[in-house]
Amino acid sequence: MNEPTYAIDQMISAKAIAARVEALAREIAAEYAGTDKLVVVGLLRGSFVFIADLVRELDLPVEVDFLEASSYGDAMESSREVRILKDLRGKIEGRDVLVVEDIVDTGHTLSHVTRYLSTRKPAKLRTIALLDKPSRREVDFKADWIGFSIPDEFVVGYGIDYAQRNRNLPFIGKVRFT
Ligand code: IMP
């Protein structure tokens, strides 16, 4: 068996997350009030728990779609490149769109994804991230809504993984190597 060589210390409880998601949903519903249908776009895979809880708190007609982006460091360049691995199934031209991400870290992923989706001319495009690590930013990017701002720690749980583990934890925990 491959036992993990790390421990997980709780950082944000399931209860605190639920309360924050409820408050965010109210702000989002106010921002998109009157929309005929909001397209909620989850970035795979880390946002799957967050988007599931968020849409159930949203008092708006919604449609759910997913996009998968992959970022990787290019050894030959100092800049980061983001690739779209799985695109949306639906059209977003003229639609109200909310992009849902787990964490804004360097900022490369969400800034690339919002520029990419903007070219399709959505009526209104906004972003929400459950977590933000402002001290890690490499590009100027700010999500429209943030659940929690956290220090530079590696976190797991509530959909977020470490090498594909721990996505099923109901809380956000920080990884401590043992
Ligand atoms: P960035 O903002 O382009 O650097 O990338 C953000 C992505 O990096 C997130 O969607 C996560 O997939 C991943 N990421 C950043 N910080 C963490 C972490 O603490 N735990 C797990 N994944 C992370």
Ligand code: MG
């Ligand atoms: Mg991610």
